[in-house]
Amino acid sequence: MVVEVTGMEKLCKVSDVPKATMKGFAVKGRQILVANIDGNFYSVDAICPHMNGYLPSGKLEKNEVVCPKHGARYDVMTGKLTKNVPAIMRWRPVVDRGICRRSGSRWNPTT
Numbered sequence: 279m280v281v282e283v284t285g286m287e288k289l290c291k292v293s294d295v296p297k298a299t300m301k302g303f304a305v306k307g308r309q310i311l312v313a314n315i316d317g318n319f320y321s322v323d324a325i326c327p328h329m330n331g332y333l334p335s336g337k338l339e340k341n342e343v344v345c346p347k348h349g350a351r352y353d354v355m356t357g358k359l360t361k362n363v364p365a366i367m368r369w370r371p372v373v374d375r376g377i378c379r380r381s382g383s384r385w386n387p388t389t
């Protein structure tokens with residue numbers, strides 16, 4: 279869902295977000311992350327779309343914010359996902375005489 283924020287709304291004071299840091303602000307009921315990268319300011323949604331991690335509580339590494347919940351990474355300059363969360367583990371099911379069991383080894387889908 280894309281929500282347009284119209285007009286110029288105050289996010290924070292420049293002094294609230296020193297260089298190489300980020301901070302979260304609530305603006306009209308929406309959580310916004312503001313990051314200061316080399317003196318340039320960027321703002322993105324503060325809530326991770328995976329499972330609602332609060333991104334300002336994560337780490338800022340150069341221009342990437344790392345979600346504190348599961349480690350997804352977003353470029354604060356573009357808002358793009360740069361590292362997704364790991365895939366869930368797959369196990370090979372074995373059906374034997376009406377019972378479905380999980381084998382003891384991971385299922386490598388390439389084999």
Ligand code: FES
Binds near residue numbers: 328331348363
């Ligand atoms: S909530 Fe952000 S990676 Fe899961």
